[in-house]
Amino acid sequence: MSQAELTMGGHTSGMARPFAIPTKKLAMWLFIIADTMTFAACLVAYGFLRNGTANWPTPFKFSPTVVNAMVMTFVLISSSLTMLLGVRAAKAGDKSGAFRWTMITAAAGILFAALHLREWLGMIDEGVRLFQNPWGSGLFGAAFFSITGLHLLHVTSGVIALIIVGLRYKGGRYNADDIEILGLYWHFVDLVWMFVVPLVYLLNVAR
């Protein structure tokens, strides 16, 4: 068998759908695995700095920071449920339902981002900057803003993707598979937050 035949065969049979998963979905899973490593590297680096710094500050008061984190967590977890409902509606062929749930998910993402920015502005008002703050090690600001900023970037990208994919799905250019693949990304953003909250917020609660 020639190389060309092997290549053709590879593309049309065994190699076409590894694990019986459609290519676009597999690509999203691989992206999620890679992005997991990015966040993990950030959190491990943060753990290294936090553990190795004697005067690491623990400034977060119950109100407003912890309450705000609770609301943000509720909003993001609930947005995963609305995304799931959107995927279910798309799979069932309910186009208007899928579009509606996708837009509700985007709205929840916008609310999350707004709460996050309000919190950032409050901290900046208190004098927290990337490499200085009024409480202790200057690394605190760098760790806090870089990790939460990276997550906020993912949420913002997700909201833009939700709006674009939702509109294109409604217009008939995208199908239910595209909504499902975008759903994977949105759930991943939610999962990352489950680690950011305890490590970055709750371990730095003021007592």
Add this chain to the structure above:
Amino acid sequence: MATESHKADSLGKYLLVYVCILAIAGLQFVVAYQPIDKSRMLVRMLSLAIVEAGLGVMFFMHLWQEKRGFLWFVAIIAVFVLAAMNYSWPDSFRMLVGAPFSK
């Protein structure tokens, strides 16, 4: 891409998973105010986060419904690399005690 198993999913199951994840997230906030040292708090919070993430990956992301080979593919890669990353941070104890080189 739609499979029979996807269609057969009941909304109740997802609502239950949603409530469980919310409850575990709530527990994390409770743990934050427990009178325990930071290392025990870290272990408790990370354990809760792993359970939360596991529920999300398995049910919201439907990994449980994919082929077992794919489940193992994702799990082994993720666990191995995440574990390997933890090789470095215990070195921060050396910084904390002020020893420039390990003895």
